[in-house]
Amino acid sequence: MQTDARKPAPEWLVPFLAAALSVPTFVAFWIGGRPELGAIYGAVSLLFGAILVVGSRSDTLRMLRGVDDDERTLLLEYKATTAMGLVLVTALAGLFLAAGIRGENGLVYGALLVLAEITHVVALAVLSRKG
Amino acid sequence: MKNAIRELRARQSLSQAELAKAMQVSRQTINAIETERYTPSLPLALALARYFETTVEEVFHADGRA
Numbered sequence: 001m002q003t004d005a006r007k008p009a010p011e012w013l014v015p016f017l018a019a020a021l022s023v024p025t026f027v028a029f030w031i032g033g034r035p036e037l038g039a040i041y042g043a044v045s046l047l048f049g050a051i052l053v054v055g056s057r058s059d060t061l062r063m064l065r066g067v068d069d070d071e072r073t074l075l076l077e078y079k080a081t082t083a084m085g086l087v088l089v090t091a092l093a094g095l096f097l098a099a100g101i102r103g104e105n106g107l108v109y110g111a112l113l114v115l116a117e118i119t120h121v122v123a124l125a126v127l128s129r130k131g
Numbered sequence: 132m133k134n135a136i137r138e139l140r141a142r143q144s145l146s147q148a149e150l151a152k153a154m155q156v157s158r159q160t161i162n163a164i165e166t167e168r169y170t171p172s173l174p175l176a177l178a179l180a181r182y183f184e185t186t187v188e189e190v191f192h193a194d195g196r197a
């Protein structure tokens with residue numbers, strides 16, 4: 001019995017999106033006059049997509065592709081996403097404080113921190129109504 | 132959580148993959164339950180008990196908890 005799992009996405013979707021992200025990445029940096037940087041960042045994105053396709057035997061990569069999604073993989077994904085959020089917020093807080101030490105206004109980092117906290121609060125409010 | 136899934140499965144000569152297919156979960160999830168690395172949701176626990184024609188209490192043991 002499948003419980004609490006999302007409708008499975010096609011197996012090719014995540015690798016395709018990861019690879020496809022290389023195009024706007026390259027174009028954005030090319031427009032900004034740094035095509036070499038765009039090529040490097042785009043290549044990283046392409047490489048990630050390729051690893052997702054090639055590494056079919058890895059349980060972790062299978063979960064990233066959404067293969068055999070079920071309640072356990074969904075729970076693991078929640079935990080992994082929480083860890084990712086925690087690392088990002090910690091990094092942003094560090095960058096915000098570092099900006100303050102350097103005498104900068106740190107507006108971008110501060111705004112992102114506020115956005116993260118607002119998202120957290122709104123998500124909690126919405127999810128608590130759903131039970 | 133301690134459980135009797137492995138014994139019940141062996142009694143019916145079922146592979147992890149076959150049980151996983153019947154429960155619509157991955158083989159890795161059945162393995163994780165058997166090795167007590169994952170406690171299934173209540174719906175999945177009920178489905179496992181029904182599949183083996185027994186009760187949840189017979190399949191899962193709370194191990195000291197009320």
